[in-house]
Amino acid sequence: MDMDIVFKALADSSRRQLLDLLYQENGRTLGELCEHLDMSRQAVTKHLAVLEEANLVAVVWRGREKLHYLNPVPLQDIYERWIGKFERQRLHALHTLKTRLEEDDES
């Protein structure tokens, strides 16, 4: 999955608001999402399509109802690329410090 498309999908406050709504309550229909937004149904449909394309929203059909789910897996890829790496180094530094301190205790 191309990361550009994830960032483009996130670079819009209405789309971020849609993700916020799904974060609060997952599996909502278009109608339920529209109730909370000051936007036309067509605009919401368009934004959801962009989020789906970026795999930030996953869709499940239940009968004739289309349910929308927040899918954080592409965000995890982004996290790992930049943040995860730095955190690992910090943890490594702490581990080294701990080992040294414990060695001092023994000597």
Add this chain to the structure above:
Amino acid sequence: MTSPKPQFVYVTYIQTTPEKVWAALQDPEMTRQFWGLHKNVSDWKPGSRWTHQDYETHEVRVTGQVLEAEPPKKLVLTWGWPEGRPGAEPPSRVTFLIEPFMGSVRLTVTHDELVEGGAMMKGISQGWPPILSSLKSLLETGQPLAMTTKRWGR
């Protein structure tokens, strides 16, 4: 009456084959790397028990029954804590759906029948995104995410 709606749906697209995804969920040498130093043990036949165990100590962390197994397309499991664990919740249900998608694979993990706001729900909502991201990375590049190669902090 319609079925209740799923609580969590996770999707990842992986540049690989359905057979490799199916095998990765069950191969201890793979799960060790992308699933926090754990392995999944079962004969993977419907009705059989399955356990999710620590790769090294074999301590059972999650267990349940294989409800459906249709290699390499669909695996449905019940998902709960081992018996006797304090604060036990009724088992939940996990579905792995592996579909070919434009030359790659779409893996959908659906987790439902979780106790709303319960400890298992909290745990899995933090667990699935890194596990699936790491599985994708491992199958595509041979490298898992570093955070999934060790046990989760508890």
